[in-house]
Amino acid sequence: MSRGRIQKALSGFYYVNTGTQLLQCRARGKFRKEGLTPLVGDWVDVQELPGGQGYVERIEPRKNQFARPAVANIDQLVIIASHAIPQTDPYLIDRVSAIAVLKGCEVLVCINKTDLDPADDLYEIYSSAGLPVLRVSAESGEGLNQLTEAISEKLSAFTGNSGVGKSSILNALDPEFHLQVGEVSQALGRGRHTTRHVELYHLRCGADVVDSPGFSSFDTDELNLELKRELPNTFPEFAPYLDHCRFTGCSHTKEKGCAVLKAVREGKVPKSRHESYLRLYEELKPLKEWEK
Numbered sequence: 363m364s365r366g367r368i369q370k371a372l373s374g375f376y377y378v379n380t381g382t383q384l385l386q387c388r389a390r391g392k393f394r395k396e397g398l399t400p401l402v403g404d405w406v407d408v409q410e411l412p413g414g415q416g417y418v419e420r421i422e423p424r425k426n427q428f429a430r431p432a433v434a435n436i437d438q439l440v441i442i443a444s445h446a447i448p449q450t451d452p453y454l455i456d457r458v459s460a461i462a463v464l465k466g467c468e469v470l471v472c473i474n475k476t477d478l479d480p481a482d483d484l485y486e487i488y489s490s491a492g493l494p495v496l497r498v499s500a501e502s503g504e505g506l507n508q509l510t511e512a513i514s515e516k517l518s519a520f521t522g523n524s525g526v527g528k529s530s531i532l533n534a535l536d537p538e539f540h541l542q543v544g545e546v547s548q549a550l551g552r553g554r555h556t557t558r559h560v561e562l563y564h565l566r567c568g569a570d571v572v573d574s575p576g577f578s579s580f581d582t583d584e585l586n587l588e589l590k591r592e593l594p595n596t597f598p599e600f601a602p603y604l605d606h607c608r609f610t611g612c613s614h615t616k617e618k619g620c621a622v623l624k625a626v627r628e629g630k631v632p633k634s635r636h637e638s639y640l641r642l643y644e645e646l647k648p649l650k651e652w653e654k
């Protein structure tokens with residue numbers, strides 16, 4: 363039996379990287395009976411067969427999992443943003459980062475295209491929110507060393523609105539990482555969507571990444587009751603204030619004596635982050651406890 367990580371899933375086969383070889387595996391039937399599907403990113407035990415084949419025998423407990431795309435055990439979500447075309451709506455960053463925090467993923471906000479626009483406002487928001495934030499340019503190479511450092515020894519997923527430069531950054535980090543770089547459609551102000559299957563890639567700098575256009579569309583299935591219950595805790599910069607509101611059960615939306623609202627007024631919590639909180643709060647409101 364050998365241990366490895368599922369690197370790719372395609373047509374019922376799981377490609378398991380054991381560190382020395384890539385085994386083409388089928389999953390044992392028992393998983394289906396248990397309602398368990400092996401996912402890219404899973405650590406598994408494999409029974410080897412001749413000819414580089416094998417069976418997935420055991421799936422190790424997951425740190426987290428995502429539905430779109432189907433991946434497990436993501437250490438860090440790298441949220442790519444830009445203030446050049448196409449501009450990133452901070453709400454998208456905040457929505458994805460809330461989900462990441464809920465799932466136990468680290469978050470890194472990475473502002474790209476700084477050769478065109480330094481995106482000072484975005485940089486300011488995320489620095490004062492206390493989230494790790496980097497400025498890079500896939501074009502000029504600015505900040506790429508810091509990014510390399512931030513993703514090494516981890517499995518990261520790059521997410522961000524279409525055309526923001528995810529593929530370009532990955533290509534700049536590892537020139538052998540040939541990904542199709544779409545042309546930004548000037549007419550639409552956004553990139554053409556190029557779909558690929560989910561796969562883990564090992565970059566030369568020692569980082570693992572899952573490149574996944576689907577990550578930019580966290581759909582309603584990711585907005586769940588758990589997020590509704592935990593919402594204030596998914597904004598890390600709210601933490602120092604959450605226990606100081608006048609009322610227990612404060613929703614931090616409009617209550618008198620709310621310590622979070624006070625921190626927003628005093629400029630200790632970025633206004634735009636709290637605006638995103640309010641928007642998410644409204645989006646999650648219709649979810650009912652009994653509608654599981």
Ligand SMILES: Nc1nc2c(ncn2[C@@H]2O[C@H](COP(=O)(O)OP(=O)(O)OP(=O)(O)O)[C@@H](O)[C@H]2O)c(=O)[nH]1
Nearest residue numbers: 475499500501524525526527528529530544553554
């Ligand atoms: N000036 C400049 N252009 C960039 C930079 N990074 C990417 N681009 C351009 O932006 C466009 C979109 O880049 P992609 O890497 O395809 O963006 P993506 O996020 O992978 O897009 P999707 O595959 O649609 O999700 C391309 O024309 C790139 O050349 C940058 O740092 N500076």
Ligand SMILES: [Zn+2]
Nearest residue numbers: 607612614620
């Ligand atoms: Zn409050």
